[in-house]
Amino acid sequence: xxxxxxTLLKHRSIRKFLDQPLTKDEIQTIVTSAQAASTSxxxxxxxxxGVKDPEKKRELADAAGGQSYVEENGHFFVxxxxxxxxxxxxxxxxxxxxxTLESTEKxxxxxxxxxxxxxxxxxxxxxMGLGICYIGGIRNDLERVSRLLELPDRVIPLxxxxxxxxxxxxxxxxxxxxxxxxxxxxxxxxDEMKANLEAYDTSVSKYYEERTGGKRQDTWTEQMAKMLSxxxxxxxxxxxxxxxxxxx
Amino acid sequence: xxxxxxTLLKHRSIRKFLDQPLTKDEIQTIVTSAQAASTSxxxxxxxxxGVKDPEKKRELADAAGGQSYVEENGHFFVxxxxxxxxxxxxxxxxxxxxxTLESTEKxxxxxxxxxxxxxxxxxxxxxMGLGICYIGGIRNDLERVSRLLELPDRVIPLxxxxxxxxxxxxxxxxxxxxxxxxxxxxxxxxDEMKANLEAYDTSVSKYYEERTGGKRQDTWTEQMAKMLSxxxxxxxxxxxxxxxxxxx
Numbered sequence: 001x002x003x004x005x006x007t008l009l010k011h012r013s014i015r016k017f018l019d020q021p022l023t024k025d026e027i028q029t030i031v032t033s034a035q036a037a038s039t040s041x042x043x044x045x046x047x048x049x050g051v052k053d054p055e056k057k058r059e060l061a062d063a064a065g066g067q068s069y070v071e072e073n074g075h076f077f078v079x080x081x082x083x084x085x086x087x088x089x090x091x092x093x094x095x096x097x098x099x100t101l102e103s104t105e106k107x108x109x110x111x112x113x114x115x116x117x118x119x120x121x122x123x124x125x126x127x128m129g130l131g132i133c134y135i136g137g138i139r140n141d142l143e144r145v146s147r148l149l150e151l152p153d154r155v156i157p158l159x160x161x162x163x164x165x166x167x168x169x170x171x172x173x174x175x176x177x178x179x180x181x182x183x184x185x186x187x188x189x190x191d192e193m194k195a196n197l198e199a200y201d202t203s204v205s206k207y208y209e210e211r212t213g214g215k216r217q218d219t220w221t222e223q224m225a226k227m228l229s230x231x232x233x234x235x236x237x238x239x240x241x242x243x244x245x246x247x248x
Numbered sequence: 249x250x251x252x253x254x255t256l257l258k259h260r261s262i263r264k265f266l267d268q269p270l271t272k273d274e275i276q277t278i279v280t281s282a283q284a285a286s287t288s289x290x291x292x293x294x295x296x297x298g299v300k301d302p303e304k305k306r307e308l309a310d311a312a313g314g315q316s317y318v319e320e321n322g323h324f325f326v327x328x329x330x331x332x333x334x335x336x337x338x339x340x341x342x343x344x345x346x347x348t349l350e351s352t353e354k355x356x357x358x359x360x361x362x363x364x365x366x367x368x369x370x371x372x373x374x375x376m377g378l379g380i381c382y383i384g385g386i387r388n389d390l391e392r393v394s395r396l397l398e399l400p401d402r403v404i405p406l407x408x409x410x411x412x413x414x415x416x417x418x419x420x421x422x423x424x425x426x427x428x429x430x431x432x433x434x435x436x437x438x439d440e441m442k443a444n445l446e447a448y449d450t451s452v453s454k455y456y457e458e459r460t461g462g463k464r465q466d467t468w469t470e471q472m473a474k475m476l477s478x479x480x481x482x483x484x485x486x487x488x489x490x491x492x493x494x495x496x
Contacts, residue, residue, distance in 0.1 A: 001277075004252040004375035008281040008368050029249075031430045033256040035423040037367060038382045041475060042468070044424050050432045085428070086476055088441055093473035100476045104485040104494070105387065111356060112406065115363030116370075119285060120256050123371055127252035134286045139353065150434040158360065175283040176292050180333070182279045185301045186398040193336055220290070225341035227289060228334055228348045237352040237496060246352065246494070248485060 007127050012172050014131025015069045017164030022075040026128065030077075030163065033124035034117040045106070046114035047082040048121075049149050049157075050075060056148055060160065063144050064137030074130065074164025078138065078145070079118045081110035081245070084154040101154065102247040107240065114158055125163045135160030142239055154244045171211065174203050176220075197221055255375050260420050262379025263317045265412030270323040274376065278325075278411065281372035282365040293354070294362035295330040296369075297397050297405075298323060304396055308408065311392050312385030322378065322412025326386065326393070327366045329358035329493070332402040349402065350495040355488065362406055373411045383408030390487055402492045419459065422451050424468075445469055 001009075022030075031048060039045070051057050052075075060078075061070035070076065083101045090097040100106055122132050138145050138160045145157045175181070180188075180196035188196070201219035208216040240246045249257075270278075279296060287293070299305050300323075308326075309318035318324065331349045338345035348354055370380050386393050386408045393405045423429070428436075428444035436444070449467035456464040488494045 002251075002375050004255055005277060005281055005372050007252055008372055009284050011284050011286070013286060027430075028426070029253060031426060033253055035426070035429055036257050036259050036420075038259070038261060038370070038380075040382070040384045042421070043472065043475075044429070046429070047435070048430045049435065050430060053433045056433060085441055085445065086472060088438060089445060089469040089472055090476065092442070092445070092469055095473040095477045097473070097476040099479050099482075103480070103482055104488060105481040108359060108387075108406070108484065109384070111359045112363045115360045116367045119364045119367035120371070122286070122364075123368070124253050124256055127250050132286075134288070136288045136357070139356075152435060152438075155435065158356070172284075173290070178276070178279060178283070181283055181292070181294070182275075182296045182298060184298045185304060187295070187297065187400060187403065190336060190400075193333055194340070197333065197337060197340070221337040221340055224291065224334060224337055225343040225345070227291075228338065228345040229343045231347050232351070233353040234347075234351055234496065236356065237494075240352060246485075248482065 012170050013133040014166045016168040017073045018167045020165050030121045030124045034121040037116040037120040039113050040109045045110040047080045049078040063141045073162040077161040078157050079114045081114050081156045084152050107246040131166035133162045260418050261381040262414045264416040265321045266415045268413045278369045278372045282369040285364040285368040287361050288357045293358040295328045297326040311389045317410050321410040325409040326405050327362045329362050329404045332400050355494040379414035381410045
């Protein structure tokens, strides 16, 4: 196993960082690595905002539900789906791009582009011994985040990425069984899926039991059923449309 | 610079592969690396289909617009947004998850999860000396791809990933300027953007000129304006809804 794959396999989210800001060079390396990711037809439909202003970080932490590590980290990035520059270049060339930019297809492209870039940023950071945590919590209030970062239309903040020197060393969490995630030539049957989920529930339950001295024994399917029973961020459909995405 | 960052920075898509299938071990390492990526609230909302059947690969290549490297490679993966297993686990626990699973928020989560996993797969493959090419072309006809891979509702194929031993050595393509992609504390102004795009157009035009002996001189903004003037995959909005995503 090479050192890159070792880095990938030992990933776990870090939620407590030392009080040591990233250097300018580290930030540059992380962003340049993000930019090197594949992009659909060279469209490069994303932007990254680094948040340094303490007041803005405090507001982001509040929007994300009060997570301390949104405020306290080495650096905080916000990854955005971005088709605003394509609006601008359409104007520059007198081209009407509205139908395309407002399509669900291009909404998907922008999300995929931003995510590929973010994962490259993650791997770059982790390869340097830094820890990271994705912050989906900023999607609790994207109107507020957009105002805070002065985002124009056709830009949607997707998630934050807290990066820094780790001040904790949590365990790697057991993922779904290989056989549940990977199939060959056709999707699995529902019966195969149920067998895989049962095996996984046993291993997740054991993982929690061992780590909590028997206090916690819930399974993955229970956790998910509970979490997904609650409606969450149902404003999103209107929000993304209002920003000029996912309309057509 | 460590070897992982070197791997990230030297990425370019490979569109011609040696006739040498990936080993079972290589496939396992790539998928396990994909699984190690972060996932929103542990939801793991994706699946990966490896396509080995020559007839299915031929059909996929045809659906993707006749790209030979969809058929001829070391292995072909299809990454799917997947909330089907959450439907099944809802049934197992008698929980009604429909509102959540059909939300635009969860559509985004599934796309982001699948993309983070895919980029880990990419980095794992490239760290082993393999080359990759993302295949957005399968989105030309997702109904056909879904039928071919026997995908149930709440599963959407997002893109393919052709992987294999490289039989070509193309150049790295110049990305948008750092200053155009990365901002601190606030988004750039339209004037700043226009200056960045102008600088980028000059470097892209020079890149093409040098590589084509002066035959090609178009700029990035011209390329994009032309490409985005054409409506593309406008069926996507209805398709994803029909599969139970992005409805609410």
